[in-house]
Amino acid sequence: MxxxxxxxxxxxxxxxxxxxxxxxxxxxxxxxxxxxxxxxxxxxxxxxxxxxxxxxxxxxxxxxxxxxxxxxxxxxxxxxxxxxSFARISGGRMPHAALIAQFGEATARAFFDELRAGLDTVRRLIEEGGIDCDRQPDGVYKVATFAPHAEKLQAEVELYNRVFGYPARFIQARELDGIHGGPEAFGALHLPDGFAMNPxxxxxxxxxxxxxxxxxxxxxxxxxxxxxxxxxxxxxxxxxxxxxxxxxxxxxxxxxxxxxxxxxxRVLPVHSQIIVTTPMSDAQVRASIPTDGCLFDTRELLFYYRRLPDNRVLFGGRSAISGADSTDPKHRAYLYNAMVRKFPALAGIGIDHWWGGWVAVTxxxxxxxxxxxxxxxxxxxxxxxxxxxxxxxxxxxxxxxxxxxxxxxxxxxxxxxxxARYPFGRFLRIGQTLAYRWLHHKDARLAATS
Ligand SMILES: Cc1cc2nc3c(=O)[nH]c(=O)nc-3n(C[C@H](O)[C@H](O)[C@H](O)COP(=O)(O)OP(=O)(O)OC[C@H]3O[C@@H](n4cnc5c(N)ncnc54)[C@H](O)[C@@H]3O)c2cc1C
Missing domain, CATH: 3.50.50.60 (FAD/NAD(P)-binding domain)
Structure with missing residues (x-):
């Protein structure tokens, strides 16, 4: 590969x-x-x-x-x-709180404005070009996977409101009916802008x-x-x-x-993979992802997912390190198991597509x-x-x-x-493997106490 x-x-x-x-x-x-x-x-x-x-x-x-x-x-x-397929107000992977701590509020606001301009660019191009790309309605949800994450999301909402003047809001777990089912949903941060489409x-x-x-x-x-x-x-x-x-x-x-x-x-290629299921039954839709919004969770190695227009689930995340390793079926199983843990109603559902690609991390x-x-x-x-x-x-x-x-x-x-350049050349992948192990360990510890 x-x-x-x-x-x-x-x-x-x-x-x-x-x-x-x-x-x-x-x-x-x-x-x-x-x-x-x-x-x-x-x-x-x-x-x-x-x-x-x-x-x-x-x-x-x-x-x-x-x-x-x-x-x-x-x-x-x-x-x-x-x-x-999520077009959002986002770019890179530094959390807003870390950005503010490192660069201050004025710079973080300027960056947020650039990110907003990014989403406006996509909207404008779709409109100007009349691009038929199965665009879905706006709505992005960052879902608390573990109970302690609900409080963190509330703090993030406060930051969006106060620093960026942006109308993010917190949705309590009991209000997630009609949006997100399953046991890994302790509340969610809702962002009104951002949508899915066929990329x-x-x-x-x-x-x-x-x-x-x-x-x-x-x-x-x-x-x-x-x-x-x-x-x-x-x-x-x-x-x-x-x-x-x-x-x-x-x-x-x-x-x-x-x-x-x-x-x-100067960039590290990092592999991300996606599975797409066979279509869900109506009962499975109700018990898993009734919303047509963009969803991701709060794990250290997060999962992103959505319901597709034909009621399939798209579920993505990271586990493979090298191209040679990326076709190992264990990565497909990793995504499948994570999806079923999140949405038990999907146990046994088939997989029609599995693929991956390289994102760039600085x-x-x-x-x-x-x-x-x-x-x-x-x-x-x-x-x-x-x-x-x-x-x-x-x-x-x-x-x-x-x-x-x-x-x-x-x-x-x-x-x-x-x-800046990455040091250590080919040993980078060893460092990445160790980092993934540590992040999995942190998630597993929280899962055990949640
Ligand atoms: C599985 C996965 C899920 C993702 N999900 C999301 C998401 O939901 N939301 C989001 O915002 N982002 C997501 N991303 C990231 C997003 O897709 C990318 O950031 C974006 O598409 C980058 O576009 P690009 O044009 O810069 O690069 P690319 O689309 O990767 O294009 C780079 C091109 O360069 C070409 N190329 C390389 N070397 C040469 C060469 N020597 N000569 C000529 N051509 C060359 C390649 O063939 C390639 O087509 C995801 C990425 C992956 C892999």
């Missing part, structure tokens, strides 16, 4: 994810085929997910620049076509919009070489090359350490979009962790504006700074 720490780009022999999204949106989108010439552009973009496609759209439609996207496989082959259809819509605006999107065109001379970057693919004064890197969790030495080891757990120092004309966005559906489109738009020479201001300076 593909692993960004092993392969230099996603090779053609690795199949696309067996995702529910692909089954629901089986048509491949028309693109500009494999790059087979030496060509020029104003901006060359590496990676055809939400970041790359939204950058291409902004460059062509609003900045009047010629943008060429080089995608190793096909657009949305990476995370953008295989995620959990692959969303990406397809974005690709259509970018191409209609004049962008070129090449599939099966991995960047295998990158040279810079006289202020011009040349990106080489097996069939040709693109030369441009500006490059946007939009490979996020699929970034290989060999893409460019300046970018190497050392400070925060996302970024910045001009790469020491590599003039190069811009990179990523580090969204498991929260990139909305923020990647925002980052792509911002990267395009930066590449066009527009001043991009925000009050959260860390967003436009180069992320």
């Amino acid at each position: 593909y692993d960004p720490l092993v392969h230099s780009y996603p090779p053609s022999q690795i199949p696309a994810a067996d995702s529910y999204w692909r089954a629901m949106a089986p048509q491949e989108q028309p693109d500009d085929g494999t790059l087979a010439s030496e060509t020029r552009a104003d901006v060359a973009i590496i990676g055809g997910g939400y970041t790359g496609l939204s950058a291409a759209l902004e460059l062509t439609r609003h900045q009047g620049l010629r943008a060429v996207v080089l995608e190793a496989r096909s657009a949305a082959w990476g995370c953008s076509g295989r995620n959990g 692959l259809k969303l990406a397809h819509g974005l690709q259509r919009m970018a191409r209609a605006a004049g962008a070129t999107v090449h599939s099966d065109s991995p960047v295998i070489g990158w040279t810079t001379q006289n202020g011009l970057h040349t990106l080489r693919t097996p069939g040709g090359s693109v030369t441009a004064p500006k490059v946007i890197v939009a490979t996020n969790g699929y970034t290989s350490n060999s893409l460019h030495p300046r970018l190497s080891s 050392r400070n757990s925060l996302p970024f979009f910045y001009q790469v120092p020491g590599l003039e004309g190069a811009f990179w966005g990523g580090g969204y962790a498991g929260s990139g559906v909305s923020f990647s489109m925002h980052a792509g738009t911002r990267l395009a504006q930066m590449a066009a020479g527009l001043p991009v201001k925000n009050g959260a300076a860390f967003l436009t700074q180069e992320p």
Whole structure:
């Protein structure tokens, strides 16, 4: 299985994810085929997910620049076509309380405003492009898995209200009827903004919009070489090359350490997996997930889940460490058992889909979009962790504006700074394994006392 720490780009022999999204949106989108010439552009973009496609759209439609996207496989082959489908006010994985403690309230507010702008971007693009992506109504629930977490969620509500002026509210356990069943629900934090959709259809819509605006999107065109001379970057693919004064890197969790030495080891690819069940009976729906909102829990290694429009359950979480390990059926069983523990009424239900993908985590757990120092004309966005559906489109738009020479201001300076490198190279995965064990141990201890 593909692993960004092993392969230099996603090779053609690795199949696309067996995702529910692909089954629901089986048509491949028309693109500009494999790059087979030496060509020029104003901006060359590496990676055809939400970041790359939204950058291409902004460059062509609003900045009047010629943008060429080089995608190793096909657009949305990476995370953008295989995620959990929650578009929320989120980006990265640093909790708001930690952010405030580290940077202060003013910076945290500025960051929150950027995150809100991210969700607005998705809403706007869906509307402008008339993208039919099975968008669900708004509503996000963070559900207290263990009794002591209810109090923590109440404190988080207070923080949302006071610091961000945002109307989050706490829902008592007894009021969760009609939203969330099962024994692991001790109350929930409710956020009124955020919705689920079919993420692959969303990406397809974005690709259509970018191409209609004049962008070129090449599939099966991995960047295998990158040279810079006289202020011009040349990106080489097996069939040709693109030369441009500006490059946007939009490979996020699929970034290989060999893409460019300046970018190497600044994001850690972390694997996330999803199962999708067979359709539930009406009784199972009532006893598990009656809501059509986005749900996640408060475990250290959290689970995210939703009811799909055809009454299946989508259930995701993290346990695999390497690409080689990711196809071990024990990870599928791990998700299944967690789902049934949460919703006992689902015991025995079948699984129709199981897939995974790579998210990018930075050392400070925060996302970024910045001009790469020491590599003039190069811009990179990523580090969204498991929260990139909305923020990647925002980052792509911002990267395009930066590449066009527009001043991009925000009050959260860390967003436009180069992320620190991870030390310890290949030993990182050992550290990650130990961290997962410790987090599981913490959850198990709480479960035993709850
Ligand atoms: C299982 C899973 C569940 C998730 N759930 C959610 C969720 O519910 N909500 C949320 O907000 N976020 C979620 N995410 C994260 C979210 O999907 C991502 O943050 C977002 O899609 C990132 O988009 P992107 O365009 O930056 O990267 P990607 O969509 O990953 O695109 C990167 C692209 O770069 C290409 N590439 C790599 N190397 C090269 C090269 N050398 N040359 C050319 N192309 C190259 C890859 O083929 C890939 O298509 C989830 C992710 C996963 C894996």
